[in-house]
Amino acid sequence: METSYQGGVIDDVDNFQSLSQTIASNIKKISHNVSSMSKMVNQLQTPQDSQELRKQLRQIQNYTQKMAKDTSSMIMDLMKMPTDQPANKLTRDRLSDEYMATLNAFQATQRTAAQKTKEDVRKVKAQNINIGDPFATGSNRELVEMGDTNVRKQEQLTLQSEREMLELEQRERDIKQLESDIMDVNQIFKELGAMIHDQGAVVDSIESNVEYASQNVESGVQELHQAANYKNKLRKKKVYLALILIIIISIILIIIFHN
Template sequence: METSYQGGVSYDDAGRNFQRQSQTIASNINKISQNVSSMSKMVNQLQTPQDSQELRNQLRQIQNYTQKLAKDTSLLLMDLMKMPTDQPANKLSRDRLSEEYMATLNAFQATQRSAAQKTKEDVKKVKAQSVNIGDPFALGGNKDLVEMGDAGVRKQEQLTMQSERSLQELEERERDIRQLENDITDVNQIFKDLGQMIHAQGVVVDSIESHVEYAADNVEAGRHQLHEAANYKNKLRKKKVYLAIILIIVISFILIIIFNH
């Protein structure tokens, strides 16, 4: 069976590429959706007795992985939109994937915002509890520490170590906030790029539809003109026949007169 080619690529190859790309995107969307579900559960555990540094580390890891997967999927989807969709089924598949990806990306960003908000609340709480960090005599002054002796010094050392851990935790969570805000900005850019691509695709579709409608109007107008031309040709033929008949009658009349004379 003969295979059609367009631009050096067979329609069969183009169709297989489209299907392969679609399957990859669908798989990525499913992974992102599962990760968002896991992230949502982790975010709900923040600021609860289940909260821990290990939980926050896991949340950070899955967030970073999902962010990268979202960027890769966005590029794949934009490539898919550039592929020809001669078959209606391919266009429906592409539109469905776009809608599913947008919805999944929206859920991912909502989870990111929730995590960022809770982390900001944690930072405020840590700062409020660390007002006296860096003041070794904040709990009663030098006189009290001297009177308390070694026990007071040891207690102050413990408080100082606790304050240092709080500072490290504060810095780490502030880094998490900055990273989340950057990731949210990246997701906003993905939304923008995809929105422009989808809008451009819609313009192309509208343009194609308008050209089809214009071509249909031209066909109808041409058919109408052909019909008028045919009518005009028939009328002209009838006029010629009538003129010929009249001419024959006139000639016949003249010949009768001549023969009579």
């Protein structure tokens, strides 16, 4: 589990290689943290569930959320940088795809954690509603006989109820934090998606222009070929007509001289 992340968008983003390496490293850390979070979330509502487990889950969730925000800013900076070399464009596209996939897995884990925590809160509230007053039923004689035993039980129930209420408040705070983080991740998806779409549209436009120009060149070549063929055919026709004319004149002359 990665919890030593210091974060921060690096100041000098002019070096494409350095920025891409930092992004790649962060993606690996986020992916590793998501894997750890998933294992912890699977232990919720099981015998392995504990306050310590939930505390660790909160910590890794907070670290990963901050890292995701910083990495998102780096991805956006990377996309704004010129990619004259095809290798750089491939690197940029690969990193953005890997980051989006990792971010999607992170959000899915957040949603599962929030859902399980909500279920826990509903169960605790239901239990507190069903707990009745142990002194509310029975005769006075029975209450006297129960004496100190019931008093101790009531004290234990009160302490247990107080602990449960504290846990309930903490879990409700966890739910609010998770829901807020999920909304932040949604915003990251929207911003990155819009940027990728815009850049994709530009690329499509360039490719369309190149294709259109290529089509124009091919069309021009075809027209030249057609013009050349037409010229050759016209030349052949003139030659044929000249030959026919010569033959006709020769025949006429032969007939005249023969007569």
